[in-house]
Amino acid sequence: MSAPLLAVRGLSKRFGRAPALESVDLEVGEGQVVALLGPTGAGKTTLLRCIAGLEQPDQGTLTLGGRDALALPPAERDVALVFQNFSLYPSKTVRANLEFPLRAPARRMPAAEIAERVTWAARMLRIEALLERPARRLSGGEMQRVAIGRAIVRRPKLFLMDEPLTNLDAKLREQLRFELRELARELHAPVLWATHDALEALAMADRVVALDRGRVLQSGVPADVYARPASPAVARLLGWPPVNVIPVRKMDGHWTAADGTRVAPAPAGSPDAATLGIRAENLTLAGGHAPTEVEVVELTGPAQVAVLHWAGIRAHALAPRTLELRPGTRVAPRVSPEHVITWPAG
């Protein structure tokens, strides 16, 4: 196997006394899209800035295309960073904004190539019709497309995206999400994509790296991170409907919640206490022995989510639309033992 395009090893960074990143390991392979999933303040932006060369880490190594990149100034790292709030030149046209990064004197790029690259990027991002328009007259979605265009015209080794969709309308976000996924595939471009949105991470990425409080909590392919979150902290990052997290003790061979609900059989040899995780789609609403009432029903579109008090928590169950559910409906939640995720008691 060839060396990854980007390899981060043991990267740490402090601001004053506060640790922002603690011994972060991460790789991005050729043509791979890697999502960095974490809440606000997890250290995502700091990590991207360290890779781009805008921050100097305190410890660790960073190799880009096999070279030690920490010694290189930002301009020589050949990475493009797209921000959440990308500042375009408002009075310049879209074309001038796209040309700008190519006009750097050090590049000495011929005018014909600049024009060709701008046309290519505009077509990729479907902003050809906007090329002669001043940037200040663009909508939010158009601006973000131009911002991404400014990154792709350079054809960098690596794209770093810092929540590029966060400030957009939900609908636009969803559209651009798929466009960018396809774009990454067409460009065969490696992308490190920071986001707090689990759906975005799962849908976009070849790999997901879950980050919280400066530490990598888990990394893996989306399906594995989704199916087997390594801790309740990772489960909580996985969006809505939430994973049901239930503290339990072992009683008579059963994992038993604080309110006495027997959640699942506890395998022989397991410790006295644990924390259980149950995905909303694995909590079925019949067949259990602790009846309860549905508190709220929420429609997701293809399915519905029932919110109910069960096993001492406000639990969420994803149910098919065919099931007749309303507030007050009596249900008896149940989970198959093979769907129970067991974490150490915390």
Place this chain on the structure above:
Amino acid sequence: MTFLGLQRLEKRWPDGTHAVRGIDLDIAEGELVVLLGPSGCGKTTTLRMVAGLELPSAGRVRLGGEDVTDRPPSQRDVGFVFQFYALYPHMTVAENIAFPLECAGLPRRERDAAVLRVAERLDLLPLLGRRPRALSGGDQQRVGLARAMVRKPRLWLMDEPLGSLDAARRAEMCGLIRVQQLADRVTTIYVTHDQEEAMRLADRIVVMSQGEIVQAASPKDVYDRPASLFVARFVGSPGMNLIEGRVSASDFHPAGGGAAIPLPHELLALPRDMRALLRDGPVVLGARPEHVRLDPSGPLRGRILLEADAGPWRHVHVEGPWGRVLALTTAKVGAWVDEEVRLAFDPAGIRLFEPTSGRSLA
């Protein structure tokens, strides 16, 4: 019974922009109505006219049987919620939650009872004596929500209150707003551009576009029977699959080629004028991603463009001469990118639209 009524409500800005173009809407007491639409559709302007923060250019606002169009905001007894943050650091959680009631001049005993009620509902009882800085971010948000909703005005008006939150937090808070609203049953108008939020919260979704209401119905109906192509695209994540083509006999023929898609009988039993539209003109077929499946004997042939995980679902994007279609499955697909596949449609999920007006035919 109408509790809040908007009648031919209009707003023109001085520069001539027609932000709200004469909307009619009746809201029942206790109902939670979500105004849903993209930026600039007029939803926030509508909300501000209900609050009294903007004067309508024409039309009336009636609240509880009275015309309140010309009343200042302070005389409407509406609670306006923007965002749930900025707690007072020197007050305890209980004092923070009680503050709006104190301002409203409620006696102490009633204040305490209201605080306990809302704290129990939002799992805040153990935190009541603490100060905000001792709380986690999530707990602070819940206290903010409790404080914002502890009062029971005649009307809650909420303008994207969750806009600035992380996805996971937003989802949790959205659920708690609904819990709180269902408990107190205060009539609520909630504005958002996020259709998922709308579907989860609403008794009724009012979809707006370009200053007009394009559909007002239950989340189920808006999702299952979108009134127009705009709604079909806007609602659902992602929106409805749409394929252009023509109808002949009882089949749909995609414009870009591909075999005929049989239409269910009920879909063809249309009023005469619609039948004419169907027979003569181009038609757009719509189907939700969950009503499309990979099926070796299906009528549409295409190539897998992209596969992606989406939580409990799997998204399969398929491209063919007829355009692009997304199929949603819960199972492993067993097919790969660039592989040739065939698609079939669940007859019950098929909708038809007239492409020029965009309106739904069936």
